[in-house]
Amino acid sequence: MPKRPSDHPARTAATPISSLTLAAPPSPDTPTPLLGGLTPSQFMRRYWQKKPLLIRGAIAGVEAPLSRDALFELASSDDAESRLISRTRGRWRLDHGPFDAGMLPSVKRRDWTLLVQGVDLHDDRARALLDRFRFVPDARLDDLMISYATDGGGVGPHFDSYDVFLLQVQGTRRWRISAQRDLTLKPGLPLKVLQHFEPDEEWLLEPGDMLYLPPHIAHDGVAQGECMTCSIGFRAPSANELIGQFLYYLAERGDAAHSQAGERLYRDPNQSAVAHPAKLPDALVAELGAILARVKWTERDLVSFLGSYLSEPKPQVVFDTPERPLVEAAFVARAQAHGLRLDNKASLLYGARTYFINGEESALPRSRKWLCELADARRMEGKRFVTLSTDGSVTGLLYEWYRAGWVRVGAFP
Ligand code: SIN
Ligand code: CO
Numbered sequence: 001m002p003k004r005p006s007d008h009p010a011r012t013a014a015t016p017i018s019s020l021t022l023a024a025p026p027s028p029d030t031p032t033p034l035l036g037g038l039t040p041s042q043f044m045r046r047y048w049q050k051k052p053l054l055i056r057g058a059i060a061g062v063e064a065p066l067s068r069d070a071l072f073e074l075a076s077s078d079d080a081e082s083r084l085i086s087r088t089r090g091r092w093r094l095d096h097g098p099f100d101a102g103m104l105p106s107v108k109r110r111d112w113t114l115l116v117q118g119v120d121l122h123d124d125r126a127r128a129l130l131d132r133f134r135f136v137p138d139a140r141l142d143d144l145m146i147s148y149a150t151d152g153g154g155v156g157p158h159f160d161s162y163d164v165f166l167l168q169v170q171g172t173r174r175w176r177i178s179a180q181r182d183l184t185l186k187p188g189l190p191l192k193v194l195q196h197f198e199p200d201e202e203w204l205l206e207p208g209d210m211l212y213l214p215p216h217i218a219h220d221g222v223a224q225g226e227c228m229t230c231s232i233g234f235r236a237p238s239a240n241e242l243i244g245q246f247l248y249y250l251a252e253r254g255d256a257a258h259s260q261a262g263e264r265l266y267r268d269p270n271q272s273a274v275a276h277p278a279k280l281p282d283a284l285v286a287e288l289g290a291i292l293a294r295v296k297w298t299e300r301d302l303v304s305f306l307g308s309y310l311s312e313p314k315p316q317v318v319f320d321t322p323e324r325p326l327v328e329a330a331f332v333a334r335a336q337a338h339g340l341r342l343d344n345k346a347s348l349l350y351g352a353r354t355y356f357i358n359g360e361e362s363a364l365p366r367s368r369k370w371l372c373e374l375a376d377a378r379r380m381e382g383k384r385f386v387t388l389s390t391d392g393s394v395t396g397l398l399y400e401w402y403r404a405g406w407v408r409v410g411a412f413p
Contacts, residue, residue: 028135034058034210040135048136049163049214052177054203058210059132064146064169064228065125068107071148071228074123075099075116079316085155085191086112092156094190105150107226113149119230120144120344121317126230127344131378133165133232138349139310142235149173149223157197157220159183163234165212168205171227175211176202178218194218205229249305250295300353307356311347319345319358319405328399331409336386338410340398341379346406348375357406370394 028041035043036055047053066074075082075097082097086105097116105112119126120143130144142162146169147155157176166175176199184195197218204224205211213219215236221229237245254263268283313319320343326334342348349356350372355364365371370388374380388394401407 033060034132043212044135047212047214051214052201052217053212055210055212057208058167059208062167062169062208063125065119065123065129065144065230066146068148068226068228070123071114071116071119071146072099072101072104074119075104075114076101079318080119080122081117081316083115084112085115085153087152087156092189092191092193107150110150111152113147113153113155113223115145115147115155117145118143118314118316119146121314122344124344129167129230130232136234138347139306140234140236142233145231145233147229147231149227149229151223151225154220154222155191156193157218158185158192158194159216159218160213160233161215162236163212163214165210165232166205166221167210167230167232168207169228169230170207172224173205173221173227173229174202174224175205175219175221177211177213177220180218183216183218245309246297246302246305247295249309250297250301303351304354304361307349307351307354308359308361311349311356312359313345313347317345319343321403321405325403326409328395331399331402332389332395334409335380335398336382336389339380339382339385340402340407340409342374343406343408346401348378350375357401365393365397367391367394 029039031037031039074080076099078098082099084095084099084104086093104114120130126144133141178197178199180198182196186193186195197220266284266287271281347358350364353364354361355371398407402409
């Protein structure tokens, strides 16, 4: 069973909860230091997917969500995806976790870095940090990765296909970036390293400084002494992924090629005997074209697919159900007093008519406002819950989610 943050010995010894934890996501039209004094709306218009932005002092007094030891401990569990990248005499090496104690190089050795993905799923402070970026739709927000590096450590000059915010949370890192067109990679390496890298800008990032990079900007971050960087990453499905997954979704629902016809097997009563058995029959090719031409969908199908697909938990996610669950009346009393929140691993999205929780679609209830509020805020104050708890269908649904480990009662981080 995966460890919960509170069960994690190394994590309890981490730095105390800072103001970082309690910060709400900025509203679209309020200037914020996180974006160098821009409003999220201005940032999205001027920089998002367009050009890099360096922000000095994006988060004053920032602290690493996890201590170094807590990060190493997380990298030793198979709940989190971790990679170790090291360089010895100019040779790159990539190892995949989990890394048991003793498998990581000494912190006194230079030129290595440990990258741990999806830290937000396991740690409240990491999740709270990720929440600051929810001026971008959840459908695009992917995860918070933490990299720890010793002096000289980094992943080499490369480019990503995704937008990323690189927030320095401990120590110093030198970033160099380039808008170069040549994105050819060095052949035969275990990781993506650019063959040529011609930086056109360079900065030293101190704790609290942040660099936003749109996709395909070449970059290289090298630790100056021991350091930690948080990467807030976004996902952008390719057209191929969407086509493949949407057709799969339609087929699973039995809608492809007009519902009942979807189960019909290919028939070829007019097939003649062949002298070239290895040749694909023309009729079969034509049949595939005809099947695809009959595939129909509505906007509702698109919403259903996207909501289910994008709210699907990552494969390694396992929800922690309460060990000694409260009975429903005690759950209601506790939530009235202390409020509730979505579990860090839970995904709740909504469309015009339906909502999606962890890959499952349901009709929005008639009193839909509370559900959309919970999805947007990922939490509900006790006061708000009191106003809702006269409606048994609301408390019943939230109790079900609590039993499933999707909702936590009280204990705001
Ligand atoms: C790192 O944090 O070392 C690498 C992050 C990146 O370059 O995307
Ligand atoms: Co990168």
